[in-house]
Amino acid sequence: MSAAVIATPPAPWSPAFLDSATYLALDLQPRHPAAVALVEALTQRALAADTRRRNQRRQAGLAKLRHAVGAIVGGLLRAWWSQDPPRPVWHSNQAEAFTPRLSQYDRLPILSAGGMDRAPIVGRRVFKTVIDTLKADQLIAHKHGVRLPPQAAVRMGQGRQVKSARYWPTAALLHLAEAQGLTPQTIARAFRAPPPLRAPVSRPPIMLRPLQGTLWQRRRAAGRPPVQRVEAEHRQPLSAAPPCLAEEVAAHNALAATTPITFPTETPCHQPQWYRLFLGSWRLHGRWYATGAGSDPAVGHVSSYANLKSPQRAQLRMGGEPVVELDVSASHLTLLLGLLGGTLPAHDPYEGLSYPRAVVKQWVLEVCGKGRPPGRWSSKRLAEALLPTEPIKVVGAAVMQRFPELEQPATVVPDAVVAEVGRSAESLVTHYLTAREAEAISLALRALRAQGILALPVHDSLIVPVRAEQAARQAITAGYSAVCNLQPRIKAKPRPNS
Secondary structure, three states, X not given: OOHHHHOOOOOOOOHHHHHOOEEOOOOOEEOOHHHHHHHHHHHHHHHHHOOOOHHHOOHHHHHHHHHHHHHHHHHHHHHHHOOOOOOOEEEOOOHHHHOOOOOOOOOOOOOHHXXXXXXXXXXXXXXXXXXXXXXXXXXXXXXXXXXOOOOOOOOOOOOOOEEOEEEEEOHHXXXXXXHOOOOOOOHHHHEEOOOOOOOOOOOOOEEEEOOOOOHHHHHHHHOOOHHHHHHHOOOOOHHHOOHHHHHHHHHHHHHHHOOOEEOOOOOOOOOOOEEEEEEOOOOOEEEEEEOXXXXXXXXXXXXXHHHOOXXXXXXXXXXXXXXXXXXXXXXXXXXXHHHOOOOOOOOOOOOOOOOXXXXXXXXXXXXXXXXXXXXXXXXXXXXXXXXXXXXXXXXHHHHHHHOHHHHOHHHHOOHHHHHHHOOOOHHHHHHHHHHHHHHHHHHHHHHHHOOOOOOEEEOOEEEEEHHHHHHHHHHHHHHHHHHHOOOOEEEEOOOOOO
């Protein structure tokens, strides 16, 4: 991977590029001589630039500066070199973003020689010093954040009222890192976060949350009378949950507790435990989530196997054995077709049309999300290079000619579910399909548990020991067949060196 090729983001900066930013956690530290050398060189630059406080720094102050340089540069390089495509990082410059908070990570004991037994938190002042130095030396690019006042009017599609600053490395920083011996292949080992020393916060085995709707729907609901808002947030009491749900999760957690699992050395992870999350009804969503997982954790701060990238998950070992990840292709489309009486073609359902596979898949995803054929492309989800030249309705017509069931996808949601949650069927399509997917995966997990096989769920895929691949394929096929009466297409994700 050439630094010169990946250094420049799309110009002008696209919302999709900026929105792809990952959180800068500010505690990655150099764990390799090349990384230590890079941090030391940049620390000396920061010292030379910060003439006002240079003579005031003592050993503890130098350690704080060195820690800040390592955390910032390590986060920048790992996000840019370890992600595909490369991603910027984000961090707020507001004072409250630098207030110490309890977390599952103990700070690194890097200052014991100086009389401190824990690494310092990166303060706002030293953060600004390092950022200003890197910007002055043209080693990083910076997009200022946005902070609108609470009373500001926000138009539909404009997004949140707060967006933190974005940062990413320039070619100069990437070349400097390469000159010190760092590469995209070694960066994850060179800068690492402290391992989690405490277990993540425990959760009930099953959880039922209100169905919140989209950001725009929530803003509209905020102006409604209180009675209407309460009705929109209707939830069932936990006691109304089918008892088998909690028992299923408890049985899977018990099996995981007795199965040793090892993770990639450069990525700290907790031993897996799960809970299931339902939205608005016990018949909506219901996915399996690994405790400690997050939707977009800080780079290098994966606290669950579920947050690992696919190549990293392939490095797991279960009971000392290598693993294979089996993924259901076109899971939601398979469920939708099966529940509406359609058929699944023998080939990849996203291929064979006059459009790239990613475009067809994006159109199907938007149909499920909107509950109806979309009228325009979602610019935040589809990369600019993949936008088709034809209007979205032309693409949709071609897809619906192959799959007529997509003309009215909302008919998949039962009337009883619509009446229970008080929402339109169109707004529930994705939640209902996800619930059916979770049920199919749950049936597969149950069948494998009966054989003493632990499987790690990742939404529509399962990670199992290689010896159990055939049993897992059969279990997944049986689960989907029971739920939607269709046999899914199952593919094994590539393993390292395969």
